[in-house]
Amino acid sequence: MPRVVVDVTLKSEILDPQGQAILSALTRLGYIGVSGVRQGKHFELDVDEGVDESMVARIAETLLANPVIEDFTLHWQ
Amino acid sequence: MPRVVVDVTLKSEILDPQGQAILSALTRLGYIGVSGVRQGKHFELDVDEGVDESMVARIAETLLANPVIEDFTLHWQ
Amino acid sequence: MPRVVVDVTLKSEILDPQGQAILSALTRLGYIGVSGVRQGKHFELDVDEGVDESMVARIAETLLANPVIEDFTLHWQ
Amino acid sequence: MPRVVVDVTLKSEILDPQGQAILSALTRLGYIGVSGVRQGKHFELDVDEGVDESMVARIAETLLANPVIEDFTLHWQ
Numbered sequence: 001m002p003r004v005v006v007d008v009t010l011k012s013e014i015l016d017p018q019g020q021a022i023l024s025a026l027t028r029l030g031y032i033g034v035s036g037v038r039q040g041k042h043f044e045l046d047v048d049e050g051v052d053e054s055m056v057a058r059i060a061e062t063l064l065a066n067p068v069i070e071d072f073t074l075h076w077q
Numbered sequence: 078m079p080r081v082v083v084d085v086t087l088k089s090e091i092l093d094p095q096g097q098a099i100l101s102a103l104t105r106l107g108y109i110g111v112s113g114v115r116q117g118k119h120f121e122l123d124v125d126e127g128v129d130e131s132m133v134a135r136i137a138e139t140l141l142a143n144p145v146i147e148d149f150t151l152h153w154q
Numbered sequence: 155m156p157r158v159v160v161d162v163t164l165k166s167e168i169l170d171p172q173g174q175a176i177l178s179a180l181t182r183l184g185y186i187g188v189s190g191v192r193q194g195k196h197f198e199l200d201v202d203e204g205v206d207e208s209m210v211a212r213i214a215e216t217l218l219a220n221p222v223i224e225d226f227t228l229h230w231q
Numbered sequence: 232m233p234r235v236v237v238d239v240t241l242k243s244e245i246l247d248p249q250g251q252a253i254l255s256a257l258t259r260l261g262y263i264g265v266s267g268v269r270q271g272k273h274f275e276l277d278v279d280e281g282v283d284e285s286m287v288a289r290i291a292e293t294l295l296a297n298p299v300i301e302d303f304t305l306h307w308q
Contacts, residue, residue, distance in 0.1 A: 007119045009121065033132070034125075035124070055110070064171060091297065091300065092297045093297070098294045145246065146300055180294070187286070191275070
């Protein structure tokens with residue numbers, strides 16, 4: 001069965017305090033070499049053969065992401 | 078600058094009520110052809126050239142996922 | 155040890171698609187009498203006696219919430 | 232209209248890596264006096280007068296929390 005992944009992230013101009021918290025924690029714990037962290041949501045949908053990208057995009061815009069503050073990407077796995 | 082993506086999902090044997098809620102909502106809203114939804118977390122890390130997969134895996138196990146209940150995958154973008 | 159709870163929600167004028175998904179699922183599953191659902195984040199902090207509300211508010215604004223899109227409330231438990 | 236709040240947290244014996252990340256970040260940023268952070272989910276439901284606690288508990292167990300790994304509390308606001 002096909003699986004499609006939808007990843008939702010805050011738009012890049014919107015501050016992500018929890019990503020910032022992870023970045024601070026990395027520094028504190030001695031991890032060197034990470035300069036940015038953004039956190040988002042990840043969805044995996046098992047779909048029938050007939051489901052196409054435009055339908056998944058409509059689902060993402062309606063139920064998974066708020067297009068005003070978030071971007072999403074989708075890819076088939 | 079390289080970017081690495083870490084996706085964290087509940088292990089498949091652990092019930093995901095919010096994925097279930099999205100699946101019910103899809104049915105209610107008339108979307109046909111989706112048979113399963115799982116929700117997880119998505120992280121994007123901007124890293125230096127010297128950061129390798131094993132270091133990202135250690136970060137994921139320590140700060141991003143709980144290995145007892147969650148799986149993670151990572152890929153370079 | 156005192157515990158303080160910080161609850162973070164999207165500002166009321168910002169659409170919450172995942173709250174909407176839960177609301178649709180409730181209807182689909184036959185639950186009657188719920189007219190709105192909003193989803194947010196919940197944090198529990200164990201703090202020393204000397205930690206006061208203004209310090210917790212600074213923590214919330216910096217690490218837990220994005221004041222542009224989210225509101226937070228705090229209360230002692 | 233009555234509002235009921237459901238807060239969902241990982242059971243106390245289950246490691247919460249993102250709470251740990253916030254705690255590390257607090258130390259790194261110079262905040263003194265916080266000894267523990269747990270992260271959870273927060274839901275606000277607007278309900279009719281006829282909705283009682285047992286119905287909200289059923290909703291929480293079905294759609295908001297996974298009772299195997301999470302606890303929830305509910306209170307009227």
